[in-house]
Amino acid sequence: QVQLVESGGGSVQAGGSLRLSCVASGYGSGYDSGSYFMAWFRQFPGKEREWVASIASGSTSYADSVKGRFTISRDSAKNTLYLQMNSLKPEDTAMYYCAARLWYRSEYNYWGQGTQVTVSS
Secondary structure (H helix, E strand, O other), X not given: OOEEEEEOOEEEEOOOXXXXXXXXXXXXXXXXXXXXXXXXXXXXXXXXXXEEEEEEOXXXXXXXXXXXXXXXXXXXXXXXXXXXXXXXXXXXXXXXXXXXXXXXXXXXXEEOOOEEEEEEO
């Protein structure tokens, strides 16, 4: 099955930037990177995970909380998903997860291990 590995998290001051990366491998037989919708989620301590951004077929979507500050992109040749995070705020502090699903599925069912982002004031 698909394996996702995130990296790029860390600690930054408010207003700073980070770029998260997610390397995908193990695509199923008959599929390539274009067969998958990719997304970033985040989870705050003690709360449910929430959707941050997604990308598929050249189309991107963002949660209102990050719109204008975060940019999701992918490099299909490298099987890598990115999340460029600018103007970070303390409330962005969370564990960030990369997720994937085949285009015809309704839910994301492949998840990375997560990478911690901490923003201090």
